[in-house]
Amino acid sequence: MNRSALPIWTTLLLSVVTVSGVQRPAAAQDSTAANAIFPGRYPYTDADIHFISGMIGHHAQAIVMAGWAPTHGASKSVRVLCERIINAQTDEITLMQNWLNDRHQPVPEATAGPMKMTMHGIEHEMLMPGMLSDEQMKQLDAATGTEFDHRFLTFMIQHHQGAVNMVAQLFGTTGAGQDEAIFKFASDVNVDQTTEIDRMQKMLFTLPRD
C-alpha cells in the first residue's frame, strides 16, 4: 500500500526537540583569545561554546545520514543534495573544531551520537534539537529507493529545523552571539539551512513516482 506523506509530516512537527537552560560550570570570558576565523574583539560565552560543541555532533549525524544515499538507492537529485550536505557540513565541522581549539576548549569528536554535557556536576547525554533518535536512524537505514528519499528528506528537514532552532536559542541568550565568528557562523547556518529546508520540502512533494 502506498504511504501517506501526512503521518510523516505529523512526526516531523512533533519531534523537534527543544532544550533550554543548559549550563556549564567554568566560564570562558577571554576577550583577548585568538579568533583565527574572523578576528573580533567581543567575548564569547558558555552559550557560544555549548552551541558550537553541540553542533559538531549534530552535523556529524547529518553526514552519516547523507552518506547512505549511494548505498540505499537514492534518486539522482537526493544523491546530489547529499553530496552537498556532506561537503558543506564537513567543512563546518572543521571550522567549529578550529574555533574551540583556538580557544583552548574541549573539542568533541565528530561522532553522530548524543552530546555529553555536565549539568550540576553530573554528566548527561542529550540529543541536540532535530537530531534523529536511534529508532529514526534505523528506519532510515532500513529504507531504499523512493522510500529512502522520502524518509531522508523528512528526517533531514527535521534535522535542519533543529539547527535553525539552535540558532534562535543562541541569539535569545543574554551575552551570546557577540563574538563575530559565532555571529557569522550561526547566521550562515540559519540562512543556509532555511534555504535548504525550502529546497527539500519542494523535493519531498515532487518525488518521482514509484
Next chain:
Amino acid sequence: MKSYRYLFVVGVLALAACATYTSSTGAPTPTAGGGGAMSTAAPKPDPRVGLRGGRVDSTGKVFLARAAEASWNLTLLSNTPASEKFVGVTNSDLAFTGNYAIQGNYNGYQVWDISTPSRPTLKAFNLCPASQSDVSVYKNLLFVSSESNSGRLDCGTQGVRDTVSKDRLRGIRIFDATDISHPTYVTSVQTCRGSHTHTVVTDPKDNANVYVYVSGSAGVRSPTELPGCSNTALDKDPNSAHFRIEVIKVPLAHPEQAAIVSSPRIFSDLAAPPTHGEAADELAEMAAARKAGAFVAVFGTQEFVLPPQFVNPMLDSIVKARKGTGAPTKADSAAFRAYLPTLVHIMTGGNAGGKPSGPDQCHDITVYPAIGLAGGACGGYGLLLDIRDVAHPVRIAAVADSNFSYWHSATFNNDGTKILFSDEWGGGGAPKCRATDKMEWGADAIFSLVDRKLTFKSYYKMPAAQTKFENCVAHNGSLIPIPGRDVMAQAWYQGGISVFDWTDAAHPKEIAFFDRGPIDSTHMAAGGSWSAYWYNGVIVSSEIARGLDVFALTPSGLISQNEIDAAKTVRFDQLNVQDQPRFVWPASFALARAYLDQLERSNGLASGKIATARTALAGAERTSGQARHDALSQLATRLRKNADGAADKPKAHMLATAVGDLAKGQP
C-alpha cells in the same frame, strides 16, 4: 602605521607565459594590434596552484611570513595594511568618492586617498564597530550597514550583552562626509533584522531624495527593543518582519529625517521558478503531471504536484468517510481539491519551519536605474525587480538553480541584456575551491535577460584549485568598462581576483588573475579579497586580512592597451557598485582603436581594411583642427560603407560611429 608597498610587483611564478608587464600609463600605441602580437594563452601549469602560504602569529594578526603571489595580466601596484585600530579585524566592502576609496571594516571604516595608486594614504577613519560595515556613498552622505547584535548607537566597542537593549543599533548608520577628513554621525535608521548589506538607489525622477534598499537575513529583534518588529509567521501577522525588504528614504537637504518609507513584500506568491540541471527531469515531470490533471497544492509560496502516494490514501479516506467502496468518484476528487488548502494549512500550522519558507530576505540587491531593473540575490532564488517606482519595487521574474546554495549578489552587463548571479556557498568562510569541489558549486551563474525573462546560459568559477586552508567562493565584483565587451573583475576571497570575459554568455573565459598563497598554510585563517572593483582606471581590492590592494590591468592578446585606455576614459565622481551606473564612452582615439583591435581579434573585418583604418587614424591624430575633423569624417564615411560587408556587422558599425563621434568633437 606599518605599511608594505610594492611598486610593480610581478607574480613570482607567472613570468613565463606573459610578457605583459607593460606600464599601464604608456601612451596609446597607434599600431598595436589586438590579435596575434601578444599571448592569448593562460600560463600552464596554473601558477596559482600550490602557492607558498604565509604564516600568522597565534593572535592571527601579525604576518610572520609573506605568502607567494601569482599574477597574469594584472599588476599589483600597492598593498597597504589596515591602520592600527583596524588591523586584525575583517575588512569588508568598498565604495568610492573622488580620489577616495572607503573601506568597510568590522570596526568601522577607513578612507584611503588612492590618487597615487602605488601609495594609498589614510585620509580618515572612524572607529564605530558594526558588521559587516557594508559601505556606500552618495554626494556628501556615507551609509554603513550594521547587522550583528554587538553594534551600538554610540559607536562604543564594548558590544551589547543584553538580548534587549536601548543601546543596540541594527540597521543603517548615516554620516555626513562633506569634510572627508572628518565625517560626522548624522543619524541611524533601525530595522527589524539589521542590515547585512544595503544598496543606494538613485531615482532618475527624484533629485531631492536618495533611497536605500536594506537586506538583512539575521534574526528579528524583540518588539521590546524596536517597537513593531514581529517574528510571527507572515500568515499569522501581516506585519511580520519576514518576507520583506526595507526601503529607506533619505531627504538630501535633511538626512537626519531619513526613515523607512516602505517594506515591499517582493517574495509574495512566488511560484516555483524554473530550475535546470538535476531538477530539470523533476520539472518536466511536474509539468506533465499538471497537464494530466494532478492535484496541485500551494505550499507556502510555491506550487507542488502531489504524488499518488500522498493523494491515493487521502481519496480512499474520503470514499470511506461517505461509507462508499471502490474507486473515488469525480465528486471525491473535487472534495479533495477543495480540502487541499485546509490540509496544507493543518500540515504547516504552528511551525514556522514546517512549510516552505521561500526566500525570506535578500542577501544583496544590485539596482540598475538606467534600465529600471534590479537583480535580487535572495535565499535560494535570483529575482528580477522592476524599480521604476523606487520605493515600491515589484518582482517580475525569479530563477532557482539546483547547483546554487545561497544567492549572494547580482551584476548586469552594460547593455542590460545579461545578468550574473553569484553563489556564496558556505558563507565565505569555507574552502569551496578545492580540486574536489565541483566547478558549478559556489560559482557564478550567467543568464540572458531578454524581454524581462531570464534564461540560464552557463556557470563561471575561478578555475585554479586552492587549498583546504583558503576560504574561497564567488564574491563581489564589478564590470570593467572595456567597450564592446562584457568584462568583469571578481573577488574570490583567498582564491584571489579573477578577471573574465562573459560577452559570450555561454562560454565565459578568464583573461587575468591575481592570487596569493594561504594566509596560513597549516590552518584555516580567513582572508582574501572581499571585493574587487574597477574604479577610474584601477582595480581596488579589499583584502580581509591584508589590507587594501590596488591593481593595474595590463595588456595581452586577450585585452589590448587600446581597450584598457578606452576603459580609463570612463570616469565617475562616485561609485557604489551595487547602484550600477551605465558606462558611456566619450569619443576618443583609444575607443576607435579598441574596436579595431576587437575586429582584428575576431576577424570581424577584413585585415586590409583594418590596416587602412589604423593608418588613417594615426594620420588624423597627427593633424589638428579642421584637417583632423575632415580626415576623421572621411574615415567614418568609409567605415560605414565597409560595415555592411563586415563579418561582425554590429561591431563594424560601432567603430564607424566611434570615428564619426570623434570627428564631431573636433573644433
